[in-house]
Amino acid sequence: MAVALALINKDNSPLYLRTVAEPANGEVAHKLLYMLHTSLDVVEEKVNSSVPGKNDSRDLCLGVLYSLDEYKLYGYVTNTKIKIVIIVELGVAVQFRDNDLRNWFNRLHQAYTEVISNPFYVAGEEIKSKKFEAVVNDIMRKQ
Amino acid sequence: MYFSLTLQPRPAMDVGSVPVELTTRPRANVAFCGLDLGKPEHQTVWEAFTESRGSEREFLRFTNYDLSHVFPQAKTKRTSYEAYVERGILKSNWLHKHTKLIPAVGVYFFDLDWDEGDFTTLKDQCARELLQFKKNLSGRDSRLCLVLVQRRASSPVNDNKLAAERAHDLTQACEIPLKSLFVLQYTEHLLGFVMRLETAIMDMAKSYYSGEYRRLSAQNQLxxxxxxxxxxxxxxxxxxxxxxxxxxxxxxxxxxxxxxxxxxxxxxxxxxxxxxxxxxxxxxxxxxxxxxxxxSPLDAIHQLRRHIENFKTSVGPAALAFEHYAWLSRQNSLFGDLFDLAVRRGLVPIQTQHPGFYYLSAAQHALLRKKAAQQLCQAMTLFSRRQDAPDIPEPDPLIDAGSVPYYGQRPWRAAVAKGEAPDPQLEEIAIKALQYHEKHTNQSNIIIPLLSGAVSQFKKYRGPRHKRRQMVLLAEEYIANSEHDKALSILMHVLLDYRQERWPSLLTEILATALRAAYLAANPVHYLTLAIEYMSAWTDCSRELRDSLLNDVARILDGQIPTKPFADLEDKSSLWTDKLQTALKPDCPVVLDMDKLRSCIHCKAYFKSPTYSSDETIQLLVYVRSELNLDINFVSNFSVHFNHNVYDSQCAVTDPRVLGLVAGRTHTFNFTFPANQQHVGGQIKVVGVSMILGNQNWSGTAPKPLVMLKWSAASLGTQFFKLAWDPIPQKKTERESSFMELPHRLSATIAHRPARMSLKWSLEGPALCEELLPLKIELTNNESGDIGNVQATITTTSAGTNFTLDPNLAADRPSLTVDIPPIRSGSSQSVSVLVRSTEVGTKDVDLTIYYETSLNVESEGKNVLCKCHRHDVMKLSVERAFDLGGFLLSRKVSPISKIRAGEPFILAVDISSRSECGHGLELGECAVELGSNVKSIGNSNHVDSLPGSSQVLGVQLLKGETARDCYFLQADNPTETEVTSLGVFRYKWKRETYQHWNEGRFILPSPIVLTCPISLNLRTPPHARVRTPLPVQYSLLNRSDRIQEINLQMNSSEAFMFSGSKQLSLRIPPGKKEFLQYNLYPLVAGYVALPKLHLQLDPETTPVDLDSIVDEMLPAYIFVMPHGKGAKSPS
Structure with a gap:
């Protein structure tokens, strides 16, 4: 369903990047990567401009970051400023409920928590975990 | 029948663009006539209409025409559309005609004042001209009005009979209704008149356009x-x-x-x-x-979305696909312009919705157009028979492109009836012609402004990453447009930010683009920088490319031009040859800042110990690792830079045998050097590491460039290794530990060598408050050699504690420095200082001894003068020496709290020792400094309080013992405050064993002084004897300044028989004394109460008993001796 997904650390460097584009189609992959990267503009803005009082019980899910001609971008920020960005094709996004989105983000967050609980994982390194990968695969699988 | 085109052929409209008439909001068109702009009045009127039209003015557009101007004639209107053949949608001349040419209102200006003498002639002239103007507008429903420009102010037509009359005449002559006649008075209120006139004109224009609208709407019904x-x-x-x-x-x-x-x-x-x-x-x-x-910007955005959605897939003929992209691009850029205009008028855009997105979209479509054009038109080789433009086909099917009668129609088959089939041959030629034009369009000139527009918008609305992304696109376009230097400078700029955020794939790609730009621009410095970065392990650079880049670096260092990094690039050898000469100078190396790069060579610096004492050797390890596949053998110098540059020369390697960097291996450079004595107590820091590439010792004729790679402390330390993706492979080889695990330490402290000196404090008992206490410190030199330049600094932070060296000088310094003569090895030297503390408590006394000694430091192989210091703290406890108390006693030696003026009294000062110092404290001279109202009276043993006269002089007190010093004093008349300060008691004291006298002072009590009208005295022998007469004399002294009436009564007593006045009335003049004689005859022995004397003052008026004074001043008892055995009783 999702076409691209990124887990980004607090310094805005990627911990995990994934796009559905086939390796041969460098152009699409490239475009999606840039999209993931530029979406940080909106994420940062949303994180920094949280209105006191409004975001008291901080909702980690940022919702739609913005939508383009073909894609819609969703964001999520953990309390430790780990950002998750998901790109969904506009056609898919139409038949897509808020709950599904939250469910995805929660699963990814959970998977990430498990990754960093692994004593062999050095914090800040690129994530290479089969379990994490499985969650991502599930989110990105075609339906 | 068609209206023939009278327009100038306009340039062909770009695909998807809109006619210029639409870009601004249309204004009602008004034609002026009769204004002669040569006349200053008319010029002013014209300017009043046309200039500074703010938003508050009516939406009108004015054009001034000559009377001879003929407006476009109207076509006959259709009454039926049955036979109508549709040839196109919108006629391209219609908008221009109706917004610019045909006026809604025709305004005729005429100079005419109401009181003009020659009114009739002028009226006729006006009517004639107006008629001509009307004729010029014939066939149109344009409204007409007449404006009289008057130089003289006049009252309104309604109130002015002449004016009303003449206005009527004029309208009659001109055949216009009265309401179409206006007056414009050329006075200072001109602008007001103009504004009102504009409102009227606007109303007329509205009615004209309503008419046109109704007509059209009626036609629409057909x-x-x-x-x-x-x-x-x-x-x-x-x-x-x-x-x-x-x-x-x-x-x-x-x-x-x-x-x-x-x-x-x-x-x-x-x-x-x-x-x-x-x-x-x-x-x-x-x-x-x-x-x-x-x-309603949101509706506008939705409209655009729908619009794009509607036509997104309508590409049209495949051979002209680029036109579709051009159209899409134009739709977006036009919308961006509209959005931007709205923003400038006050609309507030948000981060995710602002004009930049539309410019970006326009640019992206323009890029697609370029791509499509490249695919479709590259093969265009046109045939032509024309000489001037040999590529254009003949006849040129696009020749009429600027004058197609309908918007968007093809010039070669304009205005054809619906359903007419196109001529396939002509079509083919025309498409080729279009492709040819497209091929010769500079696409970059379209894309670059769009991207620049997007960049500035994203910059404005907080989209730094979007902005950078577009700057990369912009740079790519500059490369395509052969503006390599511009591209390179943009890329070098954005790379700084991309390196920060470390998205490897993005960074790799931008580096590759930048490398291309650097090659094309032949910029050797940037080329080297980028190559070194691009060769790193984290990029997805191919192995071959890595090798070739390394080879290029070597070639540039050898003064040769590099090879092409990417095969598809243009060959720039000649440009490189020029640039290499100018950019790289052999005498001063080009510095590359490695901090900013994610480079392929890494350095780490490590001081083996965090602190070095000044006689130790500093050991610094520098690890260098190259991640390249090939060995690097062009490093000619490696040096470390410190915060003190004296060390720099000691940490440099120039031996080329050591400097070759072997691929994938960590090199360790081990530097050892002694600490400089000047830096003892400070820090030594590595501030940078530099490496010179190229041959420094080249002596050949052709100069060879040098490049210096420089790492600053930031990249030698921790920062670099906080990467999200580790650029250094984690796999451990057998021999080497991971580079990441190598330690790093960039600074070390150079500490003082520990002093070999012992200190011994000698101090007797606790210090006493205010005491000048000698403090003796013994220093013993335990060094192997003699020590010199010895200096002791004794200091305290406690307030009220001071030091001195000389007991005769005031101890007023909280710190003291003593120079001490050199001490031989193994011998001792002592220092004495005096300390005085004014407050009780425990004080810290810090002592620091600095000295120099000559040492043999192993690394230097010679004697070095080494500075050392020894620090010690001593706790000094301070106690109070004495408690002092002052008491007042009456003449009867009974304590009193108040004294009477003129009456003598005794001041007793008690000094009690409290110290436990083990020795007695000896009191020295004591003295009372009397207050102004008190004097000492010499009586009995007391002399005036002169030095040496104290009774406690030389008294020694142990703990708990008290000495009392007494003074016989008299207070003068009471002061106004009633309280009289007796003064200050000063005393000197010392410990038995010490020499110095310490001084102390005690403030004496301040009793209340009362006035006393009468002073009493009794003279008796010291003792009496039973049954022996005892003569006594009472004296009464009047101290007041009036005559005192006194009643005296002597009470009888069982112990005595007495003779003398039992009851008496006395009158004593001021200052006089009255004596009363009594003979007492004691009857009992012992300590016997004397007969009680009772005095009463002013018995007649207000009797006052003087019992208290009597009690105070007169002795109440006398000692009566018993009769001695054998002693004869006096008879």
Missing amino acids: LTKGSHQLLFIRHHFKMGTFQELKQDLTAAGKHYKQAYTFLAELRATDPNLLEVKTVAGIINYKICQLLFEQN
């Missing part, structure tokens, strides 16, 4: 839906335009939307697709413009 699809669109567009000219934006919007709906229903085919899209673009533009104007 159409049938099946056969007049195009006309429906045209009519609604026209009706929209009229409504807009009427300034009814809502109604205009409705018609435009209606037109758009009809258009969307139209079945577009390849031949008319461009026309449909062009018109759709125009109408969409109008709708969006009006929506922005009505402040």
Whole structure:
């Protein structure tokens, strides 16, 4: 369903990047990567401009970051400023409920928590975990 | 029948663009006539109308015409559309005609004052000219009005009979209604008149456009839906335009939307697709413009979305695909312009919705257009028979491109009737011609401004990453447009940020682009920088490319030009040859800042120990690792830079055998050097590491460039290794530990060598407050050699504690430095200082001894003068030495709290020792400094308080013992405050064993002094004897300044018999003394109460008993001795 997904650390460097584009189609992959990267503009803005009082019980899910001609971008920020960005094709996004989105983000967050609980994982390194990968695969699988 | 084109042929419209008439909001068109701009008055009037038209003015557009100007003639209106053949949607001249040429209102100006003498002639002239003007406008419903320009102010027509009359005449002559006559008085209120006139003109214009609108709407009724699809669109567009000219934006919007709906229903085919899209673009533009104007930007955005959605897939003929992208690009950029205009008028955009997105979209479509054009037109080799433009086909099918009668139609088959089949041969030639034009269009000139527009918008609305992304696109376009230097400078700029965020794939790609730009621009410095970075392990650079880049670096260092990094690049050898000469100078190396790069060579610096004492050798390890596949053998110098540059020369390697960097291996450079004595107590820091590439010792004729790679402390330390993706492979080889795990430490402290000196404090008991206490410190030199330049600094932070060296000088310094003569090895030296503390408590006394000794430091192999210091703290406890107390005693030696003026009293000062110092404290001279109101009276043993006269002089006190010093004093008359300060008691003291006298002072009590009217005295022998007469004498002294009446009564006593006045009235003048003699005869022995004397003052008036004074001043008892055995009783 999702076409691209990124887990980004607090310094805005990627911990995990994934796009559905086939390796041969460098152009699409490239475009999606840039999209993931530029979406940080909106994420940062949303994180920094949280209105006191409004975001008291901080909702980690940022919702739609913005939508383009073909894609819609969703964001999520953990309390430790780990950002998750998901790109969904506009056609898919139409038949897509808020709950599904939250469910995805929660699963990814959970998977990430498990990754960093692994004593062999050095914090800040690129994530290479089969379990994490499985969650991502599930989110990105075609339906 | 068609109205023939009187317009100048205009340049061909770009695909998807809108006519210029639409870009600004249309204003009602007004024609002026009769204004001679040569005349200053008319010029002023003209300027009043046309200049500084703010938003508060009516939406009018003025043109000044000559009387000879003929306006476009009207066509005969159709009454039926049955035979009408549709040839296109929107006529390209209509808008211009109705917004610029045909006036809604014709205004004729004429100079005429009401009181003009020659009125009739002028009236006729005016009527004639107005008629001519009317004739010029014939066939149109344009409203007409006459404006009289008057130089003289006059009252309104209604109040002015002459004016009313003449106005009537004039309107009659001109055949206009009275309400079409206006007066413009050329006075200081001109602008006010103009504004009012404008309102009137606007009303007329509105009525004209309403008329046009109604006419058109009636014509629209004649159409049938099946056969007049195009006309429906045209009519609604026209009706929209009229409504807009009427300034009814809502109604205009409705018609435009209606037109758009009809258009969307139209079945577009390849031949008319461009026309449909062009018109759709125009109408969409109008709708969006009006929506922005009505402040509903969201609707405008939705409209654009729908519009793009409608036509996104209508590419049209595949051979002209680029036209479709051009159209899409144009739709977006036009919308961006509209959005931007709305922003400038006060709309507030948000981060995710601002004009930049549309410019970006436009640029992206422009890029697609470029790509399509490259695919479709690259093979275009045109045939032509023309000499001047050999590539253009003949006849040129695009020759009429600027004058197609309908928007968006192809010039080679303009205005053909619906259903007419195109000529395939002509089509083919025309498409080729279009492709040819496209090929010769500089696409970059379209893309670059769009991207620049997007960049500036994203910069404005907080999209730094978007902005950078577009800057990369911009740079790519500059490369395509052969502006390599511009591209390179943009890329070097954005790389700084991309390196920060470390998205490897993005960074790799931008580096590759930048490397291309650097090669094409032949910029050796940037090329080297980028190559070194691009060769790193984390990029997805191929192995071959890595090798070739390394080879290139070596070539540049050897003064040769590099090879092409990418095969598809243009060969720039000649440019490189020039640039290499100028950019790289052999005498001063080019510095590359490695901090900013994610480079392929890494360095780490490590001091083995965090602290080095000044006689130790500093050991510094520098690890260097190259991640390249090949060995590097062009490093000629490696040096470390410190915060103190004296060390720099000691940490440099120039031996080329050591400096070759082997691929994938960590090199360790081990530097050892002694600490400089000047830096003892400070820190030594590594501030940078530098490496010179190239041959420094080259002595050949052709100069060879040198490059210095420089790492600063930031990249030698921790920062670099906080990467999200580790650039250094984690795999451990057998011999080497991971580079990441190597330690790093960039600074070390150079500490003082520990002093070998022992200190011994000698101090007797606790210090006493205010005491000048000698403090003796013994220093013993435990060094192997003698020590010199010895200096002791004794200091304290406690307030009230001070030091001195000389007991005769005041101890007033909280710190003291003593120079001590050199001490031989093993011997001792002592220092004495005196300390005085004014407060009780425990004080810290810090002692620091500095000295120098000559040492043999192993690394230097010679004797070095080494500075050492020894620090010690001593706790000094301070106690109080004495408690002092002052008491007042009456003459009867009984304590009193108040004293009476003129009466002597005794001052007793008790000094009690409290110290436990083990020795007695000896008191020295004591003295009372009396207050002004008190004097000492010499009596009995007391002399005036002169030095040496104290009774406690030389007294020694142990703990708990008290000494008392007494003074016989008398207070003068009471002061106003009633309290009299007795003064200060000063005393000197010392410990038995010490020499110095310490001084102390004690403030004496301040008792209340009372006045005393009468002073009493009794003279008796010291003792009496039983049954022996005892003569006594009472004396009464009047101390007041009036005569005192006194009643005296002597009470009888069982112990005595007495003779003398038992009861008496006395009168004592001021200052006089009265004596009373009594003979007492004691009857009992012992300590016997004397007969009680009772005095009463002023018995007649206000009797006052003086019992208290009597008690105080007169002795109450006397000792009566018993009769001695054998002693004869006096008879």
